[in-house]
Amino acid sequence: MLEIKIKRLDLAHTWTIARGSADYKENVFVKLEQGGICGFGEAAPNVRYGESAALTVTRMKAAAPVFEQHDLFHFEELAAALAETIRDQSCARAGLEMALLDWVGKALQAPLYRMWGLNPARAPLTSFSIGIDSPEVIQAKVEEAADYPILKIKLGMGDDEAVLGAVRRVTDRPLRVDANEGWLNKEEALEKIRWLADQNVEFVEQPLPAAMVEETAWLRERASLPIVADEAVKTAADIPKVAHAYDGINIKLMKSGGLLEALRMIHLARALDLKIMLGCMIESSLAISAAAQLAPYTDWIDLDGNLLLREDPFRGVRIERGKVLYNELPGLGVEGDF
Numbered sequence: 154m155l156e157i158k159i160k161r162l163d164l165a166h167t168w169t170i171a172r173g174s175a176d177y178k179e180n181v182f183v184k185l186e187q188g189g190i191c192g193f194g195e196a197a198p199n200v201r202y203g204e205s206a207a208l209t210v211t212r213m214k215a216a217a218p219v220f221e222q223h224d225l226f227h228f229e230e231l232a233a234a235l236a237e238t239i240r241d242q243s244c245a246r247a248g249l250e251m252a253l254l255d256w257v258g259k260a261l262q263a264p265l266y267r268m269w270g271l272n273p274a275r276a277p278l279t280s281f282s283i284g285i286d287s288p289e290v291i292q293a294k295v296e297e298a299a300d301y302p303i304l305k306i307k308l309g310m311g312d313d314e315a316v317l318g319a320v321r322r323v324t325d326r327p328l329r330v331d332a333n334e335g336w337l338n339k340e341e342a343l344e345k346i347r348w349l350a351d352q353n354v355e356f357v358e359q360p361l362p363a364a365m366v367e368e369t370a371w372l373r374e375r376a377s378l379p380i381v382a383d384e385a386v387k388t389a390a391d392i393p394k395v396a397h398a399y400d401g402i403n404i405k406l407m408k409s410g411g412l413l414e415a416l417r418m419i420h421l422a423r424a425l426d427l428k429i430m431l432g433c434m435i436e437s438s439l440a441i442s443a444a445a446q447l448a449p450y451t452d453w454i455d456l457d458g459n460l461l462l463r464e465d466p467f468r469g470v471r472i473e474r475g476k477v478l479y480n481e482l483p484g485l486g487v488e489g490d491f
């Protein structure tokens with residue numbers, strides 16, 4: 154009743170960030186079938202966290218018996234059992250739990266956002282990410298992204314002035330900056346943030362390497378822009394350790410290991426007075442629609458991984474001028490080719 158397959162997702166443009174470049178992504182897709190209902194899930198392995206498509210498939214296969222041992226409606230219990238079984242490859246857990254919650258939503262005939270009592274109209278506008286490239290290509294990408302009111306740009310490759318300059322020559326739209334751990338010391342990061350502060354930048358994501366928590370706390374005291382943790386926070390357990398060093402956290406299903414842990418992170422971050430951003434990896438509309446179910450809880454969203462694909466095997470939430478448009482379909486609200 155569990156089917157697993159790897160799909161190659163080609164990108165519309167070569168995707169470059171501070172860690173490296175890619176022309177395609179290999180994500181792992183799951184179909185969970187029981188009682189004539191199919192739930193779908195997607196895992197997007199990320200090398201930053203030691204993940205691969207092959208290991209993800211191995212972990213998913215090892216966890217398949219968990220689905221036989223539990224009533225699918227007892228999804229909290231089942232998800233806890235998945236967490237016991239899958240200790241690394243958090244994206245594998247995310248993909249399996251996604252299929253489970255899609256199944257449950259379909260069985261109950263309700264979209265997940267409705268099961269959680271959320272108002273989809275409260276989802277914030279999403280940003281659209283521009284990967285690192287030559288100034289000419291960056292300008293072309295910004296122009297292609299004319300429909301998106303907020304852009305996210307990737308810095309941290311040593312040519313920050315050229316990248317930002319290229320963007321600012323063609324648009325004055327608000328920007329979010331992601332350094333992907335690319336600035337290597339706190340003084341350099343402070344200088345960059347001071348420079349960004351008068352260029353209509355909303356916040357800076359992961360300026361320093363995740364391990365530099367105390368340096369980031371030093372930076373936060375002096376910086377005039379909010380600092381958001383991405384690589385520094387995977388699950389709820391990481392949040393208290395870094396809460397003094399950041400103004401907000403970027404939650405991603407592939408890091409948290411699924412929607413239920415993402416929900417725990419949202420509640421913990423709120424209790425600690427942190428801002429909440431909801432992000433993604435390069436993913437199809439399947440995983441993006443799953444994340445979107447939580448968007449009404451958050452302050453900032455960056456759910457654009459599907460928009461970077463040449464061809465998207467699924468259809469789910471749509472984005473119009475940065476606004477997330479939900480449908481009334483049950484579960485994750487997704488249709489497509491498994």
Ligand code: MG
Nearest residue numbers: 331333358383
């Ligand atoms: Mg990031």
